[in-house]
Amino acid sequence: MTQPRLQIHERLAELADATRCRLLLALERQEVTVGELCTALQLPQSTVSRHLKILADEAWVTSRADGASRWYRLSSALDHEAASLWALVRAPLRETSSAEQDVARLDAVLSARRTRSEAFFATASEEWDALRTTMFGARPDLLAALALLDPTWVVGDLGCGTGSLTAAFAPHVAHVHAVDASPAMLATARARLEGHANVSVHEGTLEALPLARASLDIAVLMLVLHHVADPLRALREVHRVLRPNGRLLIADMRAHMRTEYQQQMGHVWLGFDAPTLEEWLTDAGFTGLRFTPLPVDPDAEGPALFTAVARTSF
Numbered sequence: 001m002t003q004p005r006l007q008i009h010e011r012l013a014e015l016a017d018a019t020r021c022r023l024l025l026a027l028e029r030q031e032v033t034v035g036e037l038c039t040a041l042q043l044p045q046s047t048v049s050r051h052l053k054i055l056a057d058e059a060w061v062t063s064r065a066d067g068a069s070r071w072y073r074l075s076s077a078l079d080h081e082a083a084s085l086w087a088l089v090r091a092p093l094r095e096t097s098s099a100e101q102d103v104a105r106l107d108a109v110l111s112a113r114r115t116r117s118e119a120f121f122a123t124a125s126e127e128w129d130a131l132r133t134t135m136f137g138a139r140p141d142l143l144a145a146l147a148l149l150d151p152t153w154v155v156g157d158l159g160c161g162t163g164s165l166t167a168a169f170a171p172h173v174a175h176v177h178a179v180d181a182s183p184a185m186l187a188t189a190r191a192r193l194e195g196h197a198n199v200s201v202h203e204g205t206l207e208a209l210p211l212a213r214a215s216l217d218i219a220v221l222m223l224v225l226h227h228v229a230d231p232l233r234a235l236r237e238v239h240r241v242l243r244p245n246g247r248l249l250i251a252d253m254r255a256h257m258r259t260e261y262q263q264q265m266g267h268v269w270l271g272f273d274a275p276t277l278e279e280w281l282t283d284a285g286f287t288g289l290r291f292t293p294l295p296v297d298p299d300a301e302g303p304a305l306f307t308a309v310a311r312t313s314f
């Protein structure tokens with residue numbers, strides 16, 4: 001049911017109060033809290049709250065809760081009558097010395113807000129990365145950057161392990177096929193990926209992918225190629241399941257000397273260098289290799305990583 005329209009004399013009554021007009025003048029400039037209004041207008045909280053309630057009840061102002069604070073601003077959807085009336089009242093009001101002082105004090109309040117954030121970042125530069133990790137987890141910036149992926153893409157996370165990359169990609173693309181040879185890794189992946197409607201989990205190997213020809217826009221081999229005895233065979237198979245102009249991303253270790261990984265984790269290859277990859281990728285039908293060493297994470301104990309991106313022909 002629509003609200004009955006207020007009579008003009010009721011609108012006039014709402015504006016026939018100096019405090020309410022001062023509040024509206026402040027609130028048309030910026031969203032502010034009750035505390036900031038009290039400081040700027042030098043009024044007690046009870047007075048500000050009482051008049052704000054009247055203004056909110058009659059839709060002159062809107063508010064939103066944010067933690068312990070409530071933020072107010074002049075409504076951006078005043079009806080025509082209210083907007084015309086306010087335009088009439090505010091013009092002479094703004095010229096008064098009292099309004100000028102309110103504006104100056106409000107500016108000081110807003111600048112104190114900026115100063116607080118400036119002071120925080122002036123001293124927080126050393127701790128900010130750690131604080132951000134505490135607040136939002138490791139590398140939320142990189143998780144956010146995945147929103148740049150094309151939402152129409154069908155992606156293969158080949159050698160998906162426990163499915164962390166699939167889980168990160170799934171919200172941003174049309175579909176992810178997660179493939180791995182290990183039933184145990186896939187069991188963890190399935191539990192993690194439950195609830196993602198656009199994910200299919202398959203048991204299979206890179207050398208004989210359980211995927212149709214030309215079914216992927218993107219294939220990702222994240223830390224898996226060093227386990228594969230015949231990388232050229234696997235890359236030919238990945239080429240088969242990619243569409244024309246499909247993209248391959250390999251992320252793996254650069255060439256290293258950690259022979260203990262062969263015993264500990266069954267690594268077949270002690271990392272890769274760009275010329276070897278170039279040869280395999282060309283043989284497998286890929287073009288346009290872009291090999292990029294990744295920045296080293298100072299807390300990481302393993303070898304340095306690279307990315308290699310290549311594509312299938314049109």
Ligand SMILES: C[S@@+](CC[C@H](N)C(=O)[O-])C[C@H]1O[C@@H](n2cnc3c(N)ncnc32)[C@H](O)[C@@H]1O
Nearest residue numbers: 159160161180181182185205206222223224227
């Ligand atoms: C080091 S884990 C990486 C998992 C995941 N990509 C990640 O970054 O967390 C390597 C995964 O590759 C799988 N794998 C090894 N050889 C494979 C092959 N030939 N075909 C498919 N998966 C394979 C393993 O079962 C394991 O889950």
